[in-house]
Amino acid sequence: MEDLQSLPIPLGEQMRKNRYRTAYLFLIFPVMILGLTYLGLLASVFFAGDSSLGHLSPIDLANEMMSTVGFWVIVAVFIYSLISYFVGSKMLLAFAGAKPIKKSDYPELFRVVENVSIAAGLPKTPDIYVINDPSLNAFATGRDPLHATVAISQGLLDTLDKAELEGVMAHEIGHILNRDIRVMMLAVTLVGAIEMIGEILIRMRGRSEKSNNPLPLIGILFLTVGVLIGVLTRLAISREREYLADITSAHLTSNPRALASALKKIAGDARIEVLDGKSSMAGLCIADPTASGHKYHAVAFSGDNKKPRSGIVAFWRNTWSTHPPIEDRINRLERY
Amino acid sequence: MSGFLILVIAIVVVAFAVVAMYNGLVRKKNEAQEAWSGIEVQMKRRHDLIPNLVNTVKGYATHEKELLENVTKARSEAVSAKGVVNQADKENMLSSTLRSLFAVAENYPDLKADANFRQLQTELTDTEDKLMSARRFYNSAVKSLNVALESFPSNVIGNMFGFVKREFFELDEGERAAAEKPPKVEF
Numbered sequence: 001m002e003d004l005q006s007l008p009i010p011l012g013e014q015m016r017k018n019r020y021r022t023a024y025l026f027l028i029f030p031v032m033i034l035g036l037t038y039l040g041l042l043a044s045v046f047f048a049g050d051s052s053l054g055h056l057s058p059i060d061l062a063n064e065m066m067s068t069v070g071f072w073v074i075v076a077v078f079i080y081s082l083i084s085y086f087v088g089s090k091m092l093l094a095f096a097g098a099k100p101i102k103k104s105d106y107p108e109l110f111r112v113v114e115n116v117s118i119a120a121g122l123p124k125t126p127d128i129y130v131i132n133d134p135s136l137n138a139f140a141t142g143r144d145p146l147h148a149t150v151a152i153s154q155g156l157l158d159t160l161d162k163a164e165l166e167g168v169m170a171h172e173i174g175h176i177l178n179r180d181i182r183v184m185m186l187a188v189t190l191v192g193a194i195e196m197i198g199e200i201l202i203r204m205r206g207r208s209e210k211s212n213n214p215l216p217l218i219g220i221l222f223l224t225v226g227v228l229i230g231v232l233t234r235l236a237i238s239r240e241r242e243y244l245a246d247i248t249s250a251h252l253t254s255n256p257r258a259l260a261s262a263l264k265k266i267a268g269d270a271r272i273e274v275l276d277g278k279s280s281m282a283g284l285c286i287a288d289p290t291a292s293g294h295k296y297h298a299v300a301f302s303g304d305n306k307k308p309r310s311g312i313v314a315f316w317r318n319t320w321s322t323h324p325p326i327e328d329r330i331n332r333l334e335r336y
Numbered sequence: 337m338s339g340f341l342i343l344v345i346a347i348v349v350v351a352f353a354v355v356a357m358y359n360g361l362v363r364k365k366n367e368a369q370e371a372w373s374g375i376e377v378q379m380k381r382r383h384d385l386i387p388n389l390v391n392t393v394k395g396y397a398t399h400e401k402e403l404l405e406n407v408t409k410a411r412s413e414a415v416s417a418k419g420v421v422n423q424a425d426k427e428n429m430l431s432s433t434l435r436s437l438f439a440v441a442e443n444y445p446d447l448k449a450d451a452n453f454r455q456l457q458t459e460l461t462d463t464e465d466k467l468m469s470a471r472r473f474y475n476s477a478v479k480s481l482n483v484a485l486e487s488f489p490s491n492v493i494g495n496m497f498g499f500v501k502r503e504f505f506e507l508d509e510g511e512r513a514a515a516e517k518p519p520k521v522e523f
Binding site for chain 2: 107111114115116118119120121252
């Protein structure tokens with residue numbers, strides 16, 4: 001009847017892929033940072049002009065600097081990777097403005113999460129956080145089922161009935177079961193760090209009055225590369241994960257229609273203001289929380305106009321979106 | 337010489353397959369065992385709550401002596417039940433006596449207003465929901481174990497090392513109908 005292994009859910013397959021993705025992220029991150037540091041050093045040597053060059057060629061000088069800076073970069077990257085792994089979920093929760101809640105304040109939410117965790121056979125009920133925001137969204141994060149957190153916006157909590165809430169929480173617990181949470185957490189914190197370094201360097205323009213200050217340029221370099229890997233990582237962490245979590249949810253609750261109706265409500269207002277422009281966080285949520293992503297999904301639900309989008313705009317959106325179109329997910333759930 | 341080599345390779349391959357299958361069966365067996373402890377936790381919690389409930393109801397519903405005795409009897413039978421099928425039966429009986437107790441409680445406004453009673457009612461409903469969830473997980477673990485023990489070639493390994501199939505924790509007819517009733521969806 002309810003057998004995870006016998007269903008068309010490649011849960012084991014997904015878990016295996018997610019292990020590779022985790023290893024890949026841990027490897028690619030130091031390589032990227034070291035590469036960018038080297039490029040940055042080269043750029044600053046060129047921009048600093050010949051006064052500091054001495055007898056060395058710019059490339060030799062950059063190599064020289066790299067041999068001392070490189071060690072510390074590796075140490076910093078190593079420490080940051082550890083931090084990402086162990087407290088990355090706390091970083092993300094703080095980022096989204098999520099707060100831990102007491103059982104006495106949200107007894108129903110607690111019971112729902114406990115029930116779904118038991119049905120999923122999780123070793124422990126995930127920590128539960130609430131995002132104090134009237135919009136409709138939810139996400140899960142953490143490094144493994146023993147250290148996992150689910151977060152839900154106050155708006156979504158107020159909007160959903162019990163069965164729908166169960167569907168949404170089972171979707172998030174699906175992400176915990178197949179270890180999506182770890183990959184997404186690392187992708188967001190590691191790639192986010194590259195983007196953050198970029199932004200900091202760009203802002204350093206104000207402090208130094210020298211016209212040949214190379215820092216903003218290096219910042220732009222970091223930012224460009226960060227955004228680029230961000231997009232690539234998100235595409236690599238296939239959007240299939242959302243369908244998979246939907247199926248897992250349907251399976252855990254035996255009630256796919258409740259999740260379908262919850263997704264319909266969510267499509268109406270998935271936008272979380274604090275996450276606007278934080279596109280790296282978007283992949284984490286049950287529906288795209290950024291303004292543009294939200295507009296794209298909401299259009300399909302304005303009025304009764306439900307004909308499928310077509311043409312080049314739809315193709316472009318589909319290619320770069322972090323989430324599959326929500327109406328596709330609803331259709332699949334209703335056919336399930 | 338090459339024939340010998342092929343034989344050695346074949347033996348090594350078979351040995352690896354046997355070890356993998358054996359480990360798979362051990363994992364499935366342990367999963368089912370863990371899932372069973374999950375059920376036991378919920379049953380224990382329910383058994384612990386019922387004496388309090390009976391005492392609370394006793395104070396208000398003085399004419400329901402027989403019903404309360406039924407609940408107490410069903411509880412003690414459930415506590416002493418042995419074996420999955422028997423235990424499932426007794427738990428189902430306990431559920432139905434509890435349902436009739438809560439139905440009767442509707443006739444006693446003072447009882448319904450009692451904070452302690454309401455608290456116990458919420459807890460017991462919650463425990464029953466959790467028992468259902470734990471049962472779901474247990475049955476899926478048992479199914480996966482039993483399928484492995486029935487299908488070739490893992491059944492050979494299973495027999496060799498004395499693995500046994502487990503029984504499902506079944507719902508009674510009334511609960512099954514309620515669980516399979518299509519949920520109401522509003523759009």
